Amino acid sequence: MIEKEVICVICPSSCHVTVKGDGKTVSEISGYTCKRGKDYAEAEYISPMRTLATTVKAEGYSCPIIAVRSNKPMPKEKIFDAMAEIQKAVATPPFYVGKTVIENILDTGVDIVLSNQ
């Protein structure tokens, strides 16, 4: 039995949800106040996802770095390796919000895009 406490971030109540299972499936869950929190905690237990926001080197831009983010949440376990990939990348003109800097990073189906100009 693997137990994990998840703090729900869906609303400011920040409920502490206790999830138990085998690490891949949930057998017991308690502490949530609503279904959204239950769903969030189950997803966090089975496969936590995060949106990545950072900076990347930029050439031909007014600053040596530019802000990027993932275009959707990606597996939390891939964040460290994704950061290493982003460190190697260089953004080039034209610069516009949403421009893809790295497509399908680490075969996650997630793109790294410019988040501001």
Ligand code: SF4
């Ligand atoms: S479980 Fe429901 S009430 Fe509690 S923090 Fe999550 S969304 Fe808010």
